[in-house]
Amino acid sequence: MKILTGNDLKSGAVIWWTGVGWSLDVNDSADVADSGAALIAREEGVQNVFAAYVVDGVKDETGVRPAHIKERIRALGPTVRLDLTLKPSDPQAVNWVI
Amino acid sequence: MYKYDEYDQQMVDTRVAEFRDQVRRRISGELTEDQFKPLRLQNGLYLQLHAYMLRVAVPYGTLNSVQMRLLGDIADKYDRGYGHFTTRQNIQYNWIKLDETPDILAELATVEMHAIQTSGNCIRNISSDQFAGAAADEIVDPRPYAELLRQWSSFHPEFLVLPRKFKIAVIASEKDRAAMRLHDIGIKMVKNDAGEIGAQFYAGGGMGRTPMIAPMIRDFVPLDQLITFAEACLRVYNRYGRRDNKYKARIKILVHELGRDEYVRQVEEEFAHLLTQPIEPPLAELERIKAHFTNPAFDAGAPDDLDISDPDFRLWVERNTTAHKAPGYIIATISLKPVGGIPGDATADQIRLMADLGRDYSFDELRVTHSQNIVLPHVKKADLYTVWKALDEAGIGTANIDTVGDIIACPGLDYCSLANARSIPVAQKISERFGSAQKQAEIGELKLKISGCINACGHHHAGHIGILGVDKKGVENYQLSFGGSEGADTSLAKITGPGFDEDGVVDAVEKATQVYLANKQGEERFLDTYRRIGMDPFKEAIYG
Amino acid sequence: MVEVQFRFRDDEAVNDPAITVDAFAEQTNATAVRIEPGDDARDLMPHLDRLALIEVNFPAWTDGRGYSAARILREAGYTGEMRAVGDVVIDMLGHLQRCGFDAFAPDKALNPDDAKNAFARWDNVYQATVVDGRQAIWAKRHPA
Numbered sequence: 165m166k167i168l169t170g171n172d173l174k175s176g177a178v179i180w181w182t183g184v185g186w187s188l189d190v191n192d193s194a195d196v197a198d199s200g201a202a203l204i205a206r207e208e209g210v211q212n213v214f215a216a217y218v219v220d221g222v223k224d225e226t227g228v229r230p231a232h233i234k235e236r237i238r239a240l241g242p243t244v245r246l247d248l249t250l251k252p253s254d255p256q257a258v259n260w261v262i
Numbered sequence: 263m264y265k266y267d268e269y270d271q272q273m274v275d276t277r278v279a280e281f282r283d284q285v286r287r288r289i290s291g292e293l294t295e296d297q298f299k300p301l302r303l304q305n306g307l308y309l310q311l312h313a314y315m316l317r318v319a320v321p322y323g324t325l326n327s328v329q330m331r332l333l334g335d336i337a338d339k340y341d342r343g344y345g346h347f348t349t350r351q352n353i354q355y356n357w358i359k360l361d362e363t364p365d366i367l368a369e370l371a372t373v374e375m376h377a378i379q380t381s382g383n384c385i386r387n388i389s390s391d392q393f394a395g396a397a398a399d400e401i402v403d404p405r406p407y408a409e410l411l412r413q414w415s416s417f418h419p420e421f422l423v424l425p426r427k428f429k430i431a432v433i434a435s436e437k438d439r440a441a442m443r444l445h446d447i448g449i450k451m452v453k454n455d456a457g458e459i460g461a462q463f464y465a466g467g468g469m470g471r472t473p474m475i476a477p478m479i480r481d482f483v484p485l486d487q488l489i490t491f492a493e494a495c496l497r498v499y500n501r502y503g504r505r506d507n508k509y510k511a512r513i514k515i516l517v518h519e520l521g522r523d524e525y526v527r528q529v530e531e532e533f534a535h536l537l538t539q540p541i542e543p544p545l546a547e548l549e550r551i552k553a554h555f556t557n558p559a560f561d562a563g564a565p566d567d568l569d570i571s572d573p574d575f576r577l578w579v580e581r582n583t584t585a586h587k588a589p590g591y592i593i594a595t596i597s598l599k600p601v602g603g604i605p606g607d608a609t610a611d612q613i614r615l616m617a618d619l620g621r622d623y624s625f626d627e628l629r630v631t632h633s634q635n636i637v638l639p640h641v642k643k644a645d646l647y648t649v650w651k652a653l654d655e656a657g658i659g660t661a662n663i664d665t666v667g668d669i670i671a672c673p674g675l676d677y678c679s680l681a682n683a684r685s686i687p688v689a690q691k692i693s694e695r696f697g698s699a700q701k702q703a704e705i706g707e708l709k710l711k712i713s714g715c716i717n718a719c720g721h722h723h724a725g726h727i728g729i730l731g732v733d734k735k736g737v738e739n740y741q742l743s744f745g746g747s748e749g750a751d752t753s754l755a756k757i758t759g760p761g762f763d764e765d766g767v768v769d770a771v772e773k774a775t776q777v778y779l780a781n782k783q784g785e786e787r788f789l790d791t792y793r794r795i796g797m798d799p800f801k802e803a804i805y806g
Numbered sequence: 807m808v809e810v811q812f813r814f815r816d817d818e819a820v821n822d823p824a825i826t827v828d829a830f831a832e833q834t835n836a837t838a839v840r841i842e843p844g845d846d847a848r849d850l851m852p853h854l855d856r857l858a859l860i861e862v863n864f865p866a867w868t869d870g871r872g873y874s875a876a877r878i879l880r881e882a883g884y885t886g887e888m889r890a891v892g893d894v895v896i897d898m899l900g901h902l903q904r905c906g907f908d909a910f911a912p913d914k915a916l917n918p919d920d921a922k923n924a925f926a927r928w929d930n931v932y933q934a935t936v937v938d939g940r941q942a943i944w945a946k947r948h949p950a
Contacts, residue, residue: 173289174361176313214295215309232736234675237684238311242676244604244686248342248357269930269943280927284897287920300868301897383868413932413943419901420877420935423870501874505843539881541934543944550947 165195165223167230168203169238170216178238179213180228186213188250190239191227229260236261263326263627264409264554266374273416274371277378281305282364289361304422306354306380307363311679314358317380318370322390322408322432323351323630327621329373330628334613340366345613347598347606349670349721350429351389351630352380356677378416383424385415385496389431391439392595392631395555396639398587402451402459404434406552407488410543411449414489421496425503426511428496429468440632441748443467443476444724446513447495452482460484465495465525466517469718473754474514477522479529487533490542494533498525557588558625558640564590568643577699578650578661592643594624596636596653597660597668601697602690605671606634608658615656623649632721633670635663666696666708666775670721674714674731675738681714683731683738688712691768696775705775708788711746724748726789727774728755729767740767744774744800745792756797759805773803808861808891808911812899812921815908820859820887840891847875854884862907864892873905880906880937899924906937 167190168181179186181203183194196203200218207213220231230236241249243258251257266274288298302308306317318333325333333353337345340362341355348354358366370376379386388408395403411430415421421428431440434451442448448464460482467476483491502520504510517525566589570576584593596616599605608616616636620628623645629637641649653659662668669692672678674685689712696702711725715732722728728743739761746755762770777800778788792800810819824840825833827849838859841847850857860879862872876888889909890902896916903925934942 171309171313175359176309178312208295211291233738234311234681237675241312242356242686243684244676244690267947269946272930273928273932273943276928280897283920283923292917292920297895383870416932417901417928418933419904419931419938420873421870422898422901423868423873497874501871505869505871535881539934539936541936543942544948546948547944 165193165221165228166197166200166218167193167221167228168196168200168216168218169193169235170204170207170213173211173214180239181207181213190221190230193221193223193228195223233261263324264321264405264551270374270413271371274374274376274378277305277376277417278364278367278371281367285360285364300382300423303382304379304384305367306377307358307360308381309679310356310673310677311675312677313356314360314363315354315356315677316358316363316366316377317348317352317354318375318377319380319387320352320375320630321412322388322394322405323392323632324390324394324405325620325628325630326626327617327628329375330617330620331614332369332373332375334610334617336366336369337610337613344607344609346604346673347608347630347634347636349632349634349672349719350387351392351632352387353630356673381427383426383428384422385418385424385428385430388412388415389429389440389445389632391433391435392629392637393439393584393593393639394434394629395557396586396591396593397435398585399437400435400587401453402434403552403555404432404451406548406555407449407451407461408432409551409554410488410548411492414492414543418496421500424496424500425505426508426513428499428513430492436750438748438750438752441721441724441752443752444469444473444721444748445476446499447492448476454482458484461488461491463491463495465529466514466522468512468514469721469723470512471509471716471718472512472514472518473718473723474518475752475754476514477517479522479526485548486542486545487537488542490536490539491529491533493541494529494536497532497536498528502528558627560588560591560640561642562590564588564642565644566590568592568646572647574654574661575647575650577703578654578659579646581661581665582663583646586640588640590643592641592646594638594641594646594649595631595663596638596658597662598635598658599662599668599693600657600660601667602694604686605669605689608636612656612658615652616658619649619652633663633668635668661699662702664707664709665702666705666710666727666771667693667702668709669693670709670711670725672713672715672720674712674720678714678719680717681731682716682733683714683740685712685714685720685729685731688729688731688740688764688767691764692771695768695772704779706787708775709747710771721748722746723754724752725755726787726792727771729771732761734761738764740764742767742770742774742804744797745789747789758797758801770804774800777803808889809915810889810909810911811915812910812925813887813908814903815887817887822859824859824861841872841875843869843871845875847878848882850879851882854879854882857884858886859889860884860886861889861891861911864890864894867893867895867898873902876902876907877905877935877937896920896924900927904931904935904938904940906935
């Protein structure tokens with residue numbers, strides 16, 4: 165699947181396109197297929213997001229997993245500070261990244 | 263330490279106002295991200311993997327306790343309770359909000375700090391010897407010259423949009439503790455035969471994807487021509503540095519492509535012309551700045567002996583202290599590399615503790631080192647045990663300076679949007695593998711440096727052992743190299759062979775240290791043994 | 807024809823078409839020239855007294871060669887109009903002025919209020935560029 169990500173203008177937080185809006189959780193990502201460029205133009209235009217781009221991902225029963233490790237680290241947070249990630253109480257979270 | 267006058271204060275206050283205005287225009291949509299990006303970078307604000315990152319300048323690595331304390335408070339108030347000290351003697355925060363940045367800058371300005379030109383294609387923060395003003399081996403204190411250059415380079419209108427970033431280091435001793443020749447311009451303060459102080463200029467050094475050691479371009483620039491000469495160097499670079507390829511835009515490529523002699527010829531020609539322009543500050547200005555860097559009021563009767571009956575303290579004294587120029591005093595380096603920790607990170611509480619120790623035991627001074635540690639430059643030997651006890655209780659009393667545990671590592675793929683691989687987990691595993699004090703003592707001085715991409719922020723080219731993280735089809739891979747040095751004997755490390763995975767590179771480092779220990783003669787360091795016996799024995803052990 | 811949005815000169819505006827540095831060498835009567843980032847400003851030095859307008863083009867504001875070009879020509883004694891054209895942005899107006907520009911013709915007109923703030927931003931400056939006629943902070947600290 166193709167997923168769309170970028171950052172929130174004021175907080176800088178990593179956000180993912182859900183099909184109707186933006187979420188901090190990569191698992192909420194929608195498949196944007198080939199509409200990425202149009203969505204970027206529209207959403208950046210109204211400043212809902214900036215520095216947006218499309219990446220590859222895979223969806224299964226556990227959620228959405230971006231294809232590249234860099235995007236997985238963006239989705240989770242720093243692997244060396246799991247306390248600051250989106251899954252602070254899950255010691256296995258780092259395995260999802262690697 | 264330098265103290266702002268009304269002009270300096272006005273400059274940073276004006277910058278805060280300017281940046282506040284730029285942020286307002288960005289949030290209102292008047293500025294697009296493409297337009298805003300070069301502007302925010304000139305003020306040290308990046309977009310990293312997880313959020314905005316703000317890099318705050320620590321000019322020539324020198325801080326007072328009030329400044330240090332505020333750095334801790336900012337970590338609590340605007341970030342997530344910690345900061346990261348960098349290889350350019352600065353500090354950066356990883357979780358900054360755009361709309362709060364002007365307020366952070368305003369708070370910094372109240373203690374004479376800023377984020378001016380900590381990124382972008384301009385002259386960056388001037389770095390220097392972390393032991394300046396305390397070292398027994400310096401000719402003069404290099405910081406007044408660094409401060410003169412700081413003011414000259416701040417908002418220099420001709421040099422704000424250079425082909426690429428521009429880093430300057432100033433030192434004043436034979437022992438180079440600032441990797442001077444790996445800078446765009448390296449300046450070494452020297453004394454000529456007539457006994458006069460002047461500046462020896464080096465140009466075109468750097469790391470990155472094409473590491474180069476800067477050649478000397480002039481052996482002596484008189485002090486009343488210092489700014490004019492620097493201006494000539496920059497003008498030639500601004501006009502002729504490559505702009506067609508970002509990776510060939512640093513001055514090292516210009517010096518390399520023109521050849522050192524032709525670059526020197528062009529600089530001297532521009533210099534001769536600029537000498538006709540009244541652009542040089544009078545020597546009185548240098549004297550004014552120098553007056554801020556006089557010796558603290560050392561106690562002439564301070565006892566010079568040190569009780570090292572506590573074995574843990576003894577170890578720390580052996581590893582983490584350096585001779586001071588004043589009897590009865592010592593330079594103490596606080597390691598921000600606890601076993602298994604994140605190199606260069608410090609919590610807000612640790613930062614404030616170091617601030618207090620600087621205030622109470624080091625004449626209100628602290629330094630940031632390019633190895634991502636903190637220095638208390640002027641500690642009375644009689645106070646040293648108390649200082650160490652406090653550090654140890656706070657988890658920053660590790661005795662490992664310049665050993666294999668004192669690893670330089672960039673933030674890598676855990677934080678940085680340019681990185682190809684993670685650096686910190688490799689550093690953590692190595693520091694754990696070599697965690698025992700006995701093992702570290704056996705191996706002695708071994709400078710290990712890790713970068714998570716070819717930009718080399720982790721100085722891997724200059725490591726006795728260097729590790730470079732690369733992306734091999736989406737999988738992290740680590741390239742190993744040996745033989746780099748950033749000291750007076752600057753050399754660039756050589757790649758050993760095919761790369762490794764994370765555990766593989768840790769094993770390879772261990773094997774390399776075994777080869778060293780088996781071949782070591784006398785007092786040789788790892789680097790000396792490598793230089794003597796060459797790559798082959800190491801290769802055999804690692805790949806064998 | 808570029809639109810000059812800001813001009814800090816009392817003399818009559820020059821509207822002669824600016825020609826390239828290469829063409830200028832052949833055109834002995836031309837009085838206006840346009841410098842591109844790759845041109846050597848010093849090629850114009852023998853002709854400064856017959857020039858009334860030098861345009862310095864910024865195809866992208868992040869290419870800073872034009873700052874050196876302008877300052878070099880001012881250092882050489884050029885007193886005619888020095889006009890920044892192209893991708894001229896608000897945040898660099900004051901710095902352009904300090905390198906000797908006295909006219910500004912941005913591709914896209916700038917917000918006049920923001921521009922006014924930008925020109926007036928810095929009450930003091932750390933360097934003597936000489937060509938802006940401003941006194942550096944160090945000179946104020948040590949009056950002659």
